[in-house]
Amino acid sequence: MREYTDKIRQIARRLLEEGKVDRVIGFKKGSMPMMNEPCVIRRPQDADQLIWDGNCGINLANYLTGAKDKVGVVAKGCDSRNIVTHIIENKLDRDNVVVIGVPCQAMIDKRKIAAAVDGEISEVTETDDGKVVVRGNGFEKTFDRAETLQDNCAICVHRNPVICDEPVADPVPEQTDVDRYADIRAIDAMSDAERKAFFDDMFAECIRCYACRNACPLCYCPTCFVDESRPQWVGKGQDENDIRTFHFLRAYHCAGRCTDCGACERACPVGIKMRVLTRKLEKDCKELYGWEAGMSVDQRPPLDAYKPNDPDAFIK
Amino acid sequence: MTKDVIGSVLVVGGGIAGMRSALDLANSGYYVYLLEKSPSIGGVMSQLDKTFPTNDCAM
């Protein structure tokens, strides 16, 4: 991780010095453990604020939406795919962005760690041999890093940046033996009553704070459908139907575009696992159209285009 | 070619060819008489079920 941090600082400094970018977006150490903050560096001398470790999960593509100046951005696999989607969807000009590509070694999940220890955590360190050491008020606990990963990172198959101008390191091996959709298949296999119960349970805690939407790099509409009043697509209250409408529609808006960066679940204050919705659609897009989001700047998502040979088995 | 030609055309046959021809002429600024011996236009194409290669409905 140390090498990554050094390399990122070095690249950022050089880009700023050479005037190739007006600013660099990356991460700096947060005031609390496992709470790194996105930060914007505008002067070469500030580049040393930048860091990299397993707590850089926030999708920085979110900060690029509509950028008009020259930006350098630190991007892992999923971030880079969202940058691609941004380019496709006119949120960003490819010529305006310098991607500082980080071959990602997966992010750790602060909630998993916090749940596994008692008491306040004061320090978390990752060792070179794949351990996570957590220290707090009167305790120290060591985890296998692999056990502390974010859910989406554990099943990630695109850890290396798709587009990259300034590589931070050589590509890491991609995971090839993961099953991304075991839980989705289980839901698919449920009866409608079971499925309803599953979702009843899943959404029971939702407080309609829209943190998932706000964290998502795909959600950039000037006015979100939930905020429209003519027509009022979704009621504003806590009615279960409105909650579902919000989540299902939001997932559909991400169909063929979601890179499973995990921003939504990370942002959720009540721990709703809404990635099952986006991954169901991701699975369908892959199976029906052979499509994975954000892999190429030349192709639009499958739902944005009509082809005569599109599958239509559901039509009688 | 005489210069005082009459700006109208008689189209004989109201099948697909006759209809297309009549429409083109009418839209090009000529008065068209479309002649069809049966009581409605459409010709043989209207009797077909579907048309290849798209298997579109012929109607």
Place this chain on the structure above:
Amino acid sequence: MGLEPGRLHFSWISSAESTKFARVAQEVTEAVKALGPNRHFLKEKAKVA
């Protein structure tokens, strides 16, 4: 998403396929009737005093 199967139907029907349209409409109506009233996602009607 827990919507009962059989409440959503798709069909290609050309403008000339009146019989097919009638048949599909019948089938859908019967399928939905067989399901009975919708049990999921019902929103309670606001009670006006």
Place this chain on the structure above:
Amino acid sequence: MEIVRHPRYVDESKCIACGACYEKCPKKIPDTYNQGLAKRKAIYVEYAQAVPLKYRIDPDTCIYLQKKKCGACKKLCPTGAIDFDMKEKIDTLNVGSVVLAPGFKPFDPSGFDTYNYANLPNVMTATEFERILSASGPTTGHLIRMSDHKEPKKIAWLQCVGSRDINRCDNPACSSVCCMYAIKEAVIAKEHSGDDLDCAIFYMDMRTMGKEFERFYENAKKKGVRFIRCRVHSIVPVGDTGDMELRYVTDDGQVTTEIFEQVVLSVGLQTPPELVALADRLGISLTKGNFCKTDPFEPVATSREGVYVCGAFQGPKDIPQSVIDAGAAASAAGEFLSPARNTLTRVPEIVPETNVINERPRVGVFVCRCGVNIAGVVDVPAVAEYARTLPYVEFVADNLYSCSQDTQDIMAQTIREQNLNRVVVAACTPKTHEPLFQETLIAAGLNKYLFEMANIRNQDSWVHKNNPELATEKAMDLVRMAVSKAALIQPLKETALNVNQAALVIGGGVSGMNAARSLSRQGYVTHIVEKSDTLGGQARNLHTLPSGDKVADRLEKLAAQIEADEKITVHLNTTLAGVEGFVGNFKTTLAGNGGEQVLEHGVAVIATGGQEYKPAEYRYGEDPRILTSLELDRKLMDNDPAIESARSAVFIQCVGSREPERPYCSRICCTHSVHNSIELKRANPDMNVFILYRDVRTYGEKEYLYREARELGVIFVRFDLEHKPEVRKDGDRLIVRVIDHVLGIPMDIETDILTLASAILPNREEKLARFFKVPLNEDGFFVEKHAKLGPSEFATDGVFLCGLAHYPKPIDESIAQARAAASRAITLLAREKIHTSGQVAEINPSWCSQCGTCVSLCPYSAPTFRSPEERFWPGKAEINPALCKGCGLCVASCRSGAIHLKGFDNDQIFAQIFSMNEAG
């Protein structure tokens, strides 16, 4: 011209197609529209979608007209439309030109006793079979056979019935369309009855030479349709089972018998005797096969000036080709009449429009009785009474016939007197009557979009005729829904755009030149852009046509005409560097001759042609005696001594065509090789000429050439894709080995000329496709608007297509398509202004997120991004109303909800839905 107007015995201006007469007519006769497979009455409309939808009495079967009895229809007709006293009328028309499109008659196989068509109910013609497959046919689309109404499990098609036959009938020509329609019928039959239906097509040569046809053929094979190359001699009934036995010889020479439950005869196209007589009266010449005689360079001109021909009378052909001809004939007639354009057409008077914006809605509801059609079931006064109670309704009336002229006048007057600003008509279907009522609104000075229709006939009184109470209740629901929407509708503006009167033709080959000449002859300034330094394109490489014409001579004449034409500017050595704008207002940047030039034009014709495939197979390039077809033409043109001295010549067909990597037929090579084989035989009758082929595709009257070649002693040897000929060199000798399909043994042919009939390749004009936002297909040819109905135009308005850029085709067909493209372009130019529809999508830029989904999805390229430099809403998407068709695709796809469809706004639709909900 004198024309005979046959009496309909029904007054068209009065008939409202209510069907009361049909209900009561006692006379049942065979339905000719359904090929006699069903019954209809003596008073009838041909089919439900017939235009005009007016009844007619068949005088030969009507009881009254025959015996002066009955007359039930006259008593019953609510509008008094029946008039038994109508007489034949002879009208004299003065016309400037005549277009003949009289079509064809399917061959009648009753005369073939071995096929037993006249005796066996389960032997039917392909046209009859179409009706069986059709949802509107006698069996409502159920595939059952006639004898016992059983679903057949095995169906055979026999090809070339009444075509390519001089023994049993005198129709030597190929009908061009039967192979494809038989395959289509087999595929559709399988769709109807499931994959286990056994379909077998017995054929001589499979002629699938049209665009996308070969793929369709290959797919049919994959779907299990059997193709058996054999001409079946006879159809023998199997006892009284209704089944039939066919005897045939398989490819390996085995004689086989097989039993089928249904046999379809693929009957050919022929010119009926009455047409031959008509041609005689008009003094136009016919071909040997009784088709209209034309010149390859003037494919739609008859032998008489001012008389043009199109469709199957010009030669046996399919729908796209007929549509192409039709455009060409229209263009030819238009060129002939150009000085008299717009002298006889009429312009309607314009009533000034009242401004109703910000007025409180005042809805007028007109409930139509439609005679007894609606009022017989629905309680119309009750519905009208109910309508009066609805919000914003200021006026209600019920009419006997809303669509009659006098009612229309009264409606217009009422709208004025009552100051109505929204109109709802509860009547029949908007599909046929909306335009009529909109005219009434216009006449009353209202914007035509302030109109809403409730369909209480087709969707109510007709379907619920046994339940009047329910029907009345439903009518009220429909009216309430319509009124709730009507209160929210707004007047919509149709913007008028000027159409730049210049045309741009891209490509200076035969197609491009013909398109340009047609445009210029109709009075439009035209520019030809040609990338090379001469006009003529691929035709410059051709020697002669089967008609005997020297292509070079005709080409020279054409090019001279183009160059002398003051309205045509030719830009040689020029390509397109960019295209901006849209229909009526294109701005194209031409690059060439050391500079750039911007051209403004209203329409564009793409005629960029194709090229010859340079073979990688058959040792091409290794020996000067191995030629492509065009290289042979060159030798013939140059009178190369090698031709005269050759003792033997071989043609190999399908070189690069109909192969897995290029799965289309190049259409012209069979005719080209057969024609050249005749040329060789003529030059040197002792020469041994072989044509190695897969299917001989000399479609239409080109079949005569095939026969002539065989008569001259040209030897045809068939091979298949798995056993392609091999070419080898033995010292100086050039040897072709092919497996003889009759003997099944390899045969070596020593040859002095080996001609490879190589494929026609598209030019893959990807840049051009991007410029004009038009698509290319997998093979690299341009994709037309509609395979059947729009072969010479693109889905993008204002852009047209012809020649090899569309698909391989011979010169006459290219010329026809060039003129068709011009004809379609002229219909746009002649309008001078285009009015956009009011019902178009509109983007609210403050909600637009610029994601580009609409831009990507729209089939008409209507949404685009504003320039990033624009002062207002830079970079946001906007919709060009001139290109928008109002389909709503973008509206549905917009995540941000920024797009709405005018006339179908969310609030309007929701109002309708919510007011439906009250129905309970």
